[in-house]
């Protein structure tokens with residue numbers, strides 16, 4: 001490939017145009033942006049988006065995307081006209097639940113570096129005089145939020161890109177994707193073929209149609225959403241300079257699914273409270289004279305509640321009425337995140353889809369970095385095209401979850417709250433038994449995963465009472481299950497964890513190249529290792545069991561691990577197979593685990609017979625198992641794998657044998673607590689591609705002397721001592737206090753870091769918190785505070801792990 005490859009971007013909306021700008025800025029100047037519609041308002045969502053930019057989001061990545069959009073567009077003008085008006089953003093609460101949640105959101109903003117303030121009703125009304133202070137309890141104000149003028153931002157960024165050599169072609173409809181030998185060769189348009197080494201689909205809600213041309217499922221659902229504009233509001237007459245459009249903050253009234261902005265002396269009202277209105281991408285009109293394909297006729301009846309609620313919040317609206325409205329189309333995905341990345345089966349075909357104006361520049365920058373530098377420069381695992389399991393790509397799933405995301409877009413969503421439909425999807429072979437035991441299930445990647453079992457309700461547990469928020473999707477039963485694990489023995493369903501089999505004569509060399517630890521060990525070895533990106537960031541952590549000379553079982557984190565492996569497969573000699581669905585796993589852990597398991601088998605499960613971090617094949621009764629002597633909960637025991645057909649038999653065998661030892665079934669609530677007491681990190685929560693192994697406390701899994709591996713050059717010379725930030729263990733000083741994750745951490749009056757994982761540690765008797773902190777503040781004994789719903793909870797840095805640092809409980 002030449003240094004500056006030929007790139008075609010499909011779509012001249014706010015994403016495509018930002019991408020052309022970012023690519024050309026990085027020296028990739030051979031960029032052609034094609035759009036079926038006329039430039040620079042070709043008729044997609046960007047052509048009429050009202051452009052409200054609220055930066056704060058539960059996701060750090062999404063917040064950073066938005067913050068970059070704000071910074072970038074604030075510095076842009078088009079012929080002297082603004083592209084971004086920093087009028088501030090105000091989210092008001094009319095219910096106690098929302099007011100409480102705004103305090104949590106204030107914490108999120110602080111964690112991600114966005115300055116925000118909580119205001120009382122009068123202060124809100126002072127900033128936005130149309131507000132009735134009597135109707136609200138308060139608001140969250142972010143001074144740097146504001147309005148993006150999407151159409152101008154499209155043209156301003158396009159002009160910059162054109163100035164560096166890019167071409168923008170309106171009236172070019174892409175009708176096919178060229179390919180040869182698994183690589184993209186260009187795009188076929190109604191005006192002819194445009195060759196390219198790289199094609200990026202930024203076609204907004206048309207993405208699924210373009211995806212089909214490339215043999216790719218783009219899992220998004222186009223939905224119509226109502227936006228209306230009033231006539232003149234008397235109180236606004238003459239207030240705003242027409243050229244500036246707005247002076248008051250953009251406003252959200254999420255308790256009623258509404259948002260507002262000024263259009264001079266009129267008010268624009270967006271509404272998410274109506275029924276979901278999915279649109280079939282094939283029914284969307286092509287652009288043409290006077291046709292805005294993304295705009296459908298306004299359905300007045302759907303808007304009636306919005307108007308009533310708007311007048312209640314902004315009484316001055318009673319003197320006017322809605323003068324124009326539309327049902328505008330844009331994209332919703334199954335999990336609410338954008339879709340970014342490269343098609344695995346068609347090299348060079350990339351997508352940047354389901355992106356709001358809010359995140360457009362941030363997404364475009366990450367895409368450009370990904371293309372030019374090989375890595376997106378920020379953690380995009382939540383947005384990665386390849387994050388979905390196959391079942392999540394079913395059209396019915398995409399539709400159901402897309403609609404649900406529309407409904408919930410302004411809801412207060414608890415971090416553990418699952419979507420209710422479609423469920424159940426994936427169940428382990430133990431599911432019938434788990435139901436009999438009264439499992440409380442939550443869903444993850446389609447799997448039903450027990451969090452605790454009502455059958456354990458009678459077991460003793462002393463645990464402090466909780467506030468309403470942290471008590472959701474939680475039960476004190478988790479404490480009893482944790483105690484049973486530490487004192488006796490428990491069975492954990494580990495089936496949903498992704499398992500890959502990597503086999504073939506080249507398997508060892510392949511895994512050695514992909515991971516940091518040394519896997520060249522005897523058959524039967526088990527190794528904890530990391531996959532790094534080329535920049536040394538942690539892409540994943542894996543537990544690799546060498547089951548035969550050329551067969552490795554890899555405990556992975558999800559579809560992205562398989563994707564990364566497949567992208568690095570040599571031409572022959574290595575196979576990667578996802579064996580998750582065909583197999584299952586029970587973790588049997590606790591001081592009595594050996595008393596339970598050994599009598600079931602003629603194999604030697606003694607400490608000497610099967611050492612810690614060793615694997616063996618055995619029969620438990622009639623059931624053939626692969627046993628890995630590892631423990632994520634810090635107790636003696638094994639992960640016991642068998643094929644799915646024998647799963648129920650395995651469960652029943654273990655259960656029957658365990659009765660005399662007081663075995664319990666235990667769920668993820670207890671599991672999460674136990675792993676944090678032991679300091680075991682969870683990838684994607686505690687560390688991501690943004691962190692190197694030493695910062696994350698995982699230097700022990702790196703063997704610099706084993707030969708080359710991906711990421712090695714980048715981490716050369718780094719050590720735990722050179723790390724400037726650290727994933728750090730804290731405990732909350734008050735044994736009754738609880739936090740949930742993502743809260744800001746304070747030293748003195750300053751926010752200095754954020755929480756990743758947190759759970760009550762039932763053995764240590766206080767909440768265990770992991771947080772990213774500057775290294776200088778990560779020394780044990782340092783007094784800090786964690787902010788939870790506005791309250792600063794004293795916390796102290798602790799030496800880790802908190803539980804059994806000598807590993808005496810595991811190694812015996």
Ligand SMILES: Cc1cc2nc3c(=O)[nH]c(=O)nc-3n(C[C@H](O)[C@H](O)[C@H](O)COP(=O)(O)OP(=O)(O)OC[C@H]3O[C@@H](n4cnc5c(N)ncnc54)[C@H](O)[C@@H]3O)c2cc1C
Pocket residue numbers: 010011012013014015016034035036037042043044045046047048049050051052053150172173174175202203204205206210225226227270287294327328329330331352353354355356357358359
């Ligand atoms: C009513 C409404 C209100 C909104 N409010 C906000 C808001 O306040 N804040 C916010 O952040 N976001 C908002 N959004 C969402 C936002 O508008 C979109 O997410 C964003 O504009 C998408 O940008 P895009 O560049 O990905 O897609 P688009 O702007 O849709 O661009 C895609 C382009 O691809 C072109 N294309 C498609 N198929 C082909 C083909 N076959 N050949 C050639 N070209 C093709 C289309 O013509 C189109 O121009 C709103 C959306 C709507 C509908």
